[in-house]
Amino acid sequence: xxxxxxxxxxxxxxxxxxxxxxxxxxxxxxxxxxxxxxxxxxxxxxxxxxxxxxxxxxxxxxxxxxxxxxxxxxxxxxxxxxxxxxxxxxxxxxxxxxxxxxxxxxxxxxxxxxxxxxxxxxxxxxxxxxxxxxxxxxxxxxxxxxxxxxxxxxxxxxxxxxxxxxxxxxxxxxxxxxxxxxxxxxxxxxxxxxxxxxxxxxxxxxxxxxxxxxxxxxxxxxxxxxxxxxxxxxxxxxxxxxxxxxxxxxxxxxxxxxxxxxxxxxxxxxxxxxxxxxxxxxxxxxxxxxxxxxxxxx
Amino acid sequence: xxxxxxxxxxxxxxxxxxxxxxxxxxxxxxxxxxxxxxxxxxxxxxxxxxxxxxxxxxxxxxxxxxxxxxxxxxxxxxxxxxxxxxxxxxxxxxxxxxxxxxxxxxxxxxxxxxxxxxxxxxxxxxxxxxxxxxxxxxxxxxxxxxxxxxxxxxxxxxxxxxxxxxxxxxxxxxxxxxxxxxxxxxxxxxxxxxxxxxxxxxxxxxxxxxxxxxxxxxxxxxxxxxxxxxxxxxxxxxxxxxxxxxxxxxxxxxxxxxxxxxxxxxxxxxxxxxxxxxxxxxxxxxxxxxxxxxxxxxxxxxxxxxxxxxxxxxxxxxxxxxxxxxxxxxxxxxxxxxxxxxxxxxxxxxxxxxxxxxxxxxxxxxxxxxxxxxxxxxxxxxxxxxxxxxxxxxxxxxxxxxxxxxxxxxxxxxxxxxxxxxxxxxxxxxxxxxxxxxxxxxxxxxxxxxxxxxxxxxxxxxxxxxxxxxxxxxxxxxxxxxxxxxxxxxxxxxxxxxxxxxxxxxxxxxxxxxxxxxxxxxxxxxxxxxxxxxxxxxxxxxxxxxxxxxxxxxxxxxxxxxxxxxxxxxxxxxxxxxxxxxxxxxx
Numbered sequence: 001x002x003x004x005x006x007x008x009x010x011x012x013x014x015x016x017x018x019x020x021x022x023x024x025x026x027x028x029x030x031x032x033x034x035x036x037x038x039x040x041x042x043x044x045x046x047x048x049x050x051x052x053x054x055x056x057x058x059x060x061x062x063x064x065x066x067x068x069x070x071x072x073x074x075x076x077x078x079x080x081x082x083x084x085x086x087x088x089x090x091x092x093x094x095x096x097x098x099x100x101x102x103x104x105x106x107x108x109x110x111x112x113x114x115x116x117x118x119x120x121x122x123x124x125x126x127x128x129x130x131x132x133x134x135x136x137x138x139x140x141x142x143x144x145x146x147x148x149x150x151x152x153x154x155x156x157x158x159x160x161x162x163x164x165x166x167x168x169x170x171x172x173x174x175x176x177x178x179x180x181x182x183x184x185x186x187x188x189x190x191x192x193x194x195x196x197x198x199x200x201x202x203x204x205x206x207x208x209x210x211x212x213x214x215x216x217x218x219x220x221x222x223x224x225x226x227x228x229x230x231x232x233x234x235x236x237x238x239x240x241x242x243x244x245x246x247x248x249x250x251x252x253x254x255x256x257x258x259x260x261x262x263x264x265x266x267x268x269x270x271x272x273x274x275x276x277x278x279x280x281x282x283x284x285x286x287x288x289x290x291x292x293x294x295x296x297x298x
Numbered sequence: 299x300x301x302x303x304x305x306x307x308x309x310x311x312x313x314x315x316x317x318x319x320x321x322x323x324x325x326x327x328x329x330x331x332x333x334x335x336x337x338x339x340x341x342x343x344x345x346x347x348x349x350x351x352x353x354x355x356x357x358x359x360x361x362x363x364x365x366x367x368x369x370x371x372x373x374x375x376x377x378x379x380x381x382x383x384x385x386x387x388x389x390x391x392x393x394x395x396x397x398x399x400x401x402x403x404x405x406x407x408x409x410x411x412x413x414x415x416x417x418x419x420x421x422x423x424x425x426x427x428x429x430x431x432x433x434x435x436x437x438x439x440x441x442x443x444x445x446x447x448x449x450x451x452x453x454x455x456x457x458x459x460x461x462x463x464x465x466x467x468x469x470x471x472x473x474x475x476x477x478x479x480x481x482x483x484x485x486x487x488x489x490x491x492x493x494x495x496x497x498x499x500x501x502x503x504x505x506x507x508x509x510x511x512x513x514x515x516x517x518x519x520x521x522x523x524x525x526x527x528x529x530x531x532x533x534x535x536x537x538x539x540x541x542x543x544x545x546x547x548x549x550x551x552x553x554x555x556x557x558x559x560x561x562x563x564x565x566x567x568x569x570x571x572x573x574x575x576x577x578x579x580x581x582x583x584x585x586x587x588x589x590x591x592x593x594x595x596x597x598x599x600x601x602x603x604x605x606x607x608x609x610x611x612x613x614x615x616x617x618x619x620x621x622x623x624x625x626x627x628x629x630x631x632x633x634x635x636x637x638x639x640x641x642x643x644x645x646x647x648x649x650x651x652x653x654x655x656x657x658x659x660x661x662x663x664x665x666x667x668x669x670x671x672x673x674x675x676x677x678x679x680x681x682x683x684x685x686x687x688x689x690x691x692x693x694x695x696x697x698x699x700x701x702x703x704x705x706x707x708x709x710x711x712x713x714x715x716x717x718x719x720x721x722x723x724x725x726x727x728x729x730x731x732x733x734x735x736x737x738x739x740x741x742x743x744x745x746x747x748x749x750x751x752x753x754x755x756x757x758x759x760x761x762x763x764x765x766x767x768x769x770x771x772x773x774x775x776x777x778x779x780x781x782x783x784x785x786x787x788x789x790x791x792x793x794x795x796x797x798x799x800x801x802x803x804x805x806x807x808x809x810x811x812x813x814x815x816x817x818x819x820x821x822x823x824x825x826x827x828x829x830x831x832x833x834x835x836x837x838x839x840x841x842x843x844x845x846x847x848x849x850x851x852x853x854x855x856x857x858x859x860x861x862x863x864x865x866x867x868x869x870x871x872x873x874x875x876x877x878x879x880x881x882x883x884x885x
Contacts, residue, residue, distance in 0.1 A: 044748060044749065045425060047748070047749070050749065081425055082425075083425050083426075083427040083473075084747065084748035085427055086747070086754075087745055087746065087747050087752060087754050088745070088746040088747060088752075091748075094427070100425075100427060101382065101428070101431070101432050102401070102422055102426055102427075102428065102432065102449075103424075112749040113749075114746040114749065114751070116744070116746075118744050119744050119745070119746065122744050124756075124758065125738055125756060125757065125758025126758055126862070143749065143750070145751070172499050172551055173499070173577075173578065173747070174747075174750060174752070175750065175751050175752050175753055177578070178578070178580070178583060178691050178753050179691075179753075181545075181546070181578075181583045181584075182580075182582060182583055182690065182691050182692035183692055185692075186545070186582075186583075186585070189545045189546050189583075190545060190546045191546070192546055192547075193546075193547055194546075194547055194548065194550065194551055196474075196499055216749075216750055242743050242751070242753060243743070243751035246746070246750075246751050248749065
């Protein structure tokens with residue numbers, strides 16, 4: 001298969017591309033993964049600090065977690081770079097159980113999948129399970145929405161009222177976008193500035209063009225390394241946001257649970273022995289354990 | 299990986315030699331050929347059988363008396379493992395058919411034998427996620443070029459003889475969500491296109507390029523506040539200035555994609571393009587009319603300036619794209635010729651407009667049930683039923699409960715979707731392929747997007763009637779009445795063709811090419827093509843015989859939606875072939 005894939009790069013051999021379709025990666029069972037000596041992870045494309053290319057090489061928190069899982073299983077880690085679709089249902093279909101309409105490739109394991117029982121068992125409008133083709137398991141992180149404020153500008157005001165007067169940035173089509181535009185009868189609407197990524201908003205914050213940015217904690221921290229004291233990351237003002245934090249785990253195809261257990265074993269060990277936190281720290285990001293471990297610790 | 303490779307440019311040497319000879323005698327397709335397309339029955343050099351988009355042929359060799367004898371003479375398979383929806387309308391010129399297929403493929407086929415002359419398979423970038431399925435609706439011809447749009451939002455011009463690329467231009471960044479599925483339009487030597495991309499962060503636009511070289515002539519964004527350009531120079535802000543009908547900075551990312559392309563009427567010298575729904579999806583977040591979303595725009599082809607607009611769904615909250623084709627036609631009233639144009643909108647209303655100025659003449663619902671609006675005002679604007687507007691996300695609390703659910707009819711797939719209607723110059727009726735369905739819609743708080751908690755919309759599409767969703771209707775645009783209806787169990791998703799033989803042709807997802815009596819709607823003929831039909835038929839003549847061609851291959855948007863609609867279509871198989879018919883000569 002490797003040889004055939006290589007031909008995709010050679011325009012003169014594009015005729016062969018037709019035949020590689022039958023050889024595209026399938027989600028595989030545990031024995032096949034071990035025997036093949038590699039495991040393929042689906043990670044989001046261009047999504048720092050979780051998964052991105054640094055000097056052309058895969059990097060990021062999720063990439064490091066994937067590498068560690070692979071090495072503990074004695075196999076090589078490979079990557080399926082996933083372009084985010086409209087929602088997680090679509091991503092699970094594209095990455096785990098069916099493949100995208102264009103190339104039909106799926107990975108063995110998808111990382112950065114929210115771990116939420118309500119979601120995992122959700123039904124569609126006809127009362128049928130929405131995501132019965134995948135198993136979501138092995139929470140390894142708790143992510144949350146935060147606000148980073150420039151307190152030189154917002155001063156002592158800790159609620160949202162200040163954004164009736166001062167500009168706040170969000171990534172377009174994110175939950176904080178909908179929340180800030182809709183909350184308080186729309187009174188913040190004129191001051192909510194939309195950006196293609198949260199990092200574009202952060203650069204305007206650094207440039208003094210914004211008073212605050214709302215986004216995911218890991219991304220805010222990654223985007224503001226060694227930040228000055230006036231840039232304060234907190235969740236004040238987000239009290240009535242529909243979902244303030246959520247756990248993150250993995251997804252595998254529902255028929256390959258044995259592989260899931262093997263991956264789970266590595267993840268549980270990493271969370272418990274502190275290796276997981278070390279990976280987050282190496283990217284300058286605070287680590288919060290998933291809720292499951294709060295209970296276990298008691 | 300952005301390598302584009304011409305994977306296959308298979309040529310049949312003898313056929314190419316023959317074509318080269320014939321093309322020496324022809325200067326290729328001219329502007330005049332395109333303007334005359336509706337009258338010249340021997341070729342089809344534009345999408346819509348003429349730029350007005352009437353899809354009417356004056357041919358009557360095949361007619362209501364003999365259509366029962368119509369028989370297939372050849373079938374051509376697109377081959378490969380890539381199938382899904384085939385929504386293409388073929389073109390015919392000098393004995394060759396140019397037909398596009400799913401996954402950005404195009405084929406040249408000998409119309410006498412059905413043999414392939416060449417194939418061009420646009421190689422798509424790795425990891426591309428086309429927003430709007432993998433369909434293609436057709437190509438354009440100009441000079442010795444055949445031009446079509448690809449899923450990675452590029453416009454490719456190929457040599458009609460060899461299928462080799464002559465020029466290629468990027469219309470939008472596919473990584474930003476742009477794509478291209480519509481057939482380009484050629485006007486005054488320019489190739490005029492819209493762009494697909496229904497998601498956040500994009501802004502619709504109409505662009506004109508020199509058809510011979512692909513060089514940009516003008517660009518016109520379709521959302522208020524964005525600058526237009528003519529030959530590299532600023533050419534006025536769309537709508538005058540930003541923020542008149544949008545809150546905050548939302549105009550910057552307002553949507554209004556022009557994904558279905560447009561039509562052109564030489565009598566009034568205007569382009570007509572429709573625009574998609576505004577972003578963000580939830581209307582409560584963007585109070586205002588949100589111009590020019592869900593509208594029809596009349597654009598000056600020489601300057602790219604908007605001459606008039608008609609907004610079918612102001613402040614849209616139901617995903618009622620306003621992209622459906624505006625078809626120019628004239629009618630007589632009180633001894634006067636009215637230069638009109640008609641469109642059948644996603645929102646379920648059929649509109650007749652004065653195409654010189656965009657003024658509303660009359661309108662009527664063309665679906666039997668409608669809940670979102672109670673009717674039309676005198677200016678053609680809808681009388682909203684505010685109880686039927688999907689809920690405000692701000693009312694979806696932290697309790698994780700879904701917001702108010704409303705049953706909106708039509709569904710966001712529309713009373714009519716992309717599939718083009720036809721206008722008969724004989725009966726004076728429009729033949730409108732419509733669907734009778736609604737949607738439950740609510741805010742869905744248990745949702746995630748790219749590793750983050752999200753507030754999406756949940757919806758389920760439900761048929762309105764037990765026994766059918768699809769409904770082909772003959773509408774008299776002058777009296778504003780429905781003259782006949784044909785009911786189809788599965789949703790209709792293909793275009794219509796009217797002919798002077800008192801016939802209306804269309805295909806259905808069940809796989810049949812059907813011919814109807816244009817006056818009564820009686821089914822006079824049907825033939826099963828082996829896969830569902832979601833494309834637009836054509837007809838032409840050669841040596842005294844009339845031919846009908848339709849592309850077969852089930853897919854498009856309908857199979858993407860599950861539930862009760864899928865239950866009516868799940869037995870349908872995919873495919874990918876072109877069928878050509880004629881009436882056999884008596885021996």
